[in-house]
Amino acid sequence: MDTPFERLANLDRLVHEPTRLAILAALSACASADFLFLQRITGLTKGNLSSHLAKLEEAGLVVIEKRIVDKKTQTRARLSDAGREAIEGYWQEMQALRKRAARWRPERARPQSATG
Amino acid sequence: MTRRELDRIRLVTRDFRGLQGLRTLVPMGLGFVGLGLGCLAFCPQLTVLAIGYGWAKVRAALILAGAFVLALVLVYLVVLFHVRAGAYYRRLFGDVEERPQSFSLSSVGVIAGAALLLMVIGVVGKNELLVPFTMYAAALILYWLARGRRLYSIHHLLLGLLLLAIAGSPWFVPSLRLSTEESMIVVGLVYILAGLLDHRLLVQELHPHRGAACEAAGDDLQSQEARR
Numbered sequence: 637m638d639t640p641f642e643r644l645a646n647l648d649r650l651v652h653e654p655t656r657l658a659i660l661a662a663l664s665a666c667a668s669a670d671f672l673f674l675q676r677i678t679g680l681t682k683g684n685l686s687s688h689l690a691k692l693e694e695a696g697l698v699v700i701e702k703r704i705v706d707k708k709t710q711t712r713a714r715l716s717d718a719g720r721e722a723i724e725g726y727w728q729e730m731q732a733l734r735k736r737a738a739r740w741r742p743e744r745a746r747p748q749s750a751t752g
Numbered sequence: 753m754t755r756r757e758l759d760r761i762r763l764v765t766r767d768f769r770g771l772q773g774l775r776t777l778v779p780m781g782l783g784f785v786g787l788g789l790g791c792l793a794f795c796p797q798l799t800v801l802a803i804g805y806g807w808a809k810v811r812a813a814l815i816l817a818g819a820f821v822l823a824l825v826l827v828y829l830v831v832l833f834h835v836r837a838g839a840y841y842r843r844l845f846g847d848v849e850e851r852p853q854s855f856s857l858s859s860v861g862v863i864a865g866a867a868l869l870l871m872v873i874g875v876v877g878k879n880e881l882l883v884p885f886t887m888y889a890a891a892l893i894l895y896w897l898a899r900g901r902r903l904y905s906i907h908h909l910l911l912g913l914l915l916l917a918i919a920g921s922p923w924f925v926p927s928l929r930l931s932t933e934e935s936m937i938v939v940g941l942v943y944i945l946a947g948l949l950d951h952r953l954l955v956q957e958l959h960p961h962r963g964a965a966c967e968a969a970g971d972d973l974q975s976q977e978a979r980r
Contacts, residue, residue, distance in 0.1 A: 661761045662762070668848075669846065670846045673845055673846030676846060676959075
């Protein structure tokens with residue numbers, strides 16, 4: 637059976653990466669959010685946020701919509717159904733891992749059997 | 753990225769509109785304070801209008817007409833404050849479309865039941881202040897419940913309890929009995945305080961320079977990945 641640490645290493649890196657996890661956590665708590673809010677809540681620069689959103693959109697986890705509001709382009713992001721499933725699955729996985737890690741004890745070294 | 757940091761992100765996003773104190777609770781509080789001050793200043797004229805005669809009656813009617821115009825101006829200013837504050841928050845922090853929030857009906861039932869009981873106690877105990885104060889306190893406590901009874905929103909619970917304590921105080925210290933106008937001012941001040949605390953929380957959490965650590969952590973992880 638895998639140790640909790642092996643399972644931790646097998647987590648979806650697209651979601652598990654801290655900045656993308658912060659974006660997904662914010663989007664999971666609302667219907668949609670605009671670019672400025674995501675920038676403020678995560679503390680990311682415009683370029684960095686754009687790049688992470690593009691990766692998430694490419695993976696089909698986030699839907700990006702651009703609208704013209706008062707002659708300005710407003711970018712809004714929301715989680716896709718797949719994105720919502722992915723983040724909910726991630727929380728469940730993390731909770732299960734936390735429980736397993738609390739129970740986990742290192743295996744004792746097995747005594748070597750006498751040979752010959 | 754710690755669990756606490758993720759919780760912060762989720763809570764602030766979920767309650768983004770509710771935390772906009774300058775848009776909600778502060779204008780409401782200003783309205784109460786304005787009404788209370790207006791009543792303190794102008795309500796004696798109602799008596800003059802009712803029992804006065806001659807020029808005094810005309811003067812009271814004119815003053816009350818002026819007070820009515822002032823009340824309309826106050827409503828206009830409160831609405832303007834609400835709209836301007838909304839634009840300010842959008843410009844500074846962006847916009848969030850909220851998800852419908854699930855609300856524990858049992859908690860609402862308990863609060864409504866307790867509020868009704870307090871109102872009955874107020875009527876029976878001849879403490880007329882307890883009835884409106886219970887309503888305003890219940891609104892604050894429900895606000896706290898709606899946010900999942902979190903510690904960061906505890907000021908709503910405490911201010912709600914403070915209103916109840918003020919309303920109940922004449923039973924213990926009779927000199928603390930407030931008039932209706934004074935009680936309006938007190939409720940208004942408490943609402944303004946709650947709104948300012950919400951605003952402070954939002955500004956602290958969404959400050960432009962906040963979260964640099966988060967970005968640094970992300971960059972660090974990316975560079976580690978690149979090195980591998």
